Amino acid sequence: xxxxxxAQERKPVAxxxxxxxxxxxxxxxxxxxxxGADLRDVxxxxxxxxxxxxxxxxxxxxxxxxxxQGELVALxxxxxxxx
Numbered sequence: 001x002x003x004x005x006x007a008q009e010r011k012p013v014a015x016x017x018x019x020x021x022x023x024x025x026x027x028x029x030x031x032x033x034x035x036g037a038d039l040r041d042v043x044x045x046x047x048x049x050x051x052x053x054x055x056x057x058x059x060x061x062x063x064x065x066x067x068x069q070g071e072l073v074a075l076x077x078x079x080x081x082x083x
Contacts, residue, residue: 016076020063029056033069034076 017027025046032042043053057069066072 015079019079020060022060022063023056026056026060026063029053030060030072030076033057033073034080039069 013024013027013031016022016030017024022030025048028046029039029042029048032045033039037045039053039057040050042048043050046053048056057072061067061069061072064072064075066075
């Protein structure tokens with residue numbers, strides 16, 4: 001087996017942004033939710049207001065064709081675990 005030591009593994013945030021056309025903030029909010037944090041904690045960690053985080057979440061739901069936060073997290077977990 002050969003391993004390319006120069007290859008850089010892409011972070012889940014970048015993968016999500018590329019797959020769904022998410023902005024960096026949308027990807028940050030989405031990946032924060034995947035860790036199990038609630039939206040208030042994600043907002044605080046990202047330096048966003050709760051309302052801004054909600055706006056980003058709504059956009060992520062639209063771009064991923066999901067309708068609930070739990071559905072979004074399940075989808076993203078499947079994608080991240082495949083990579």
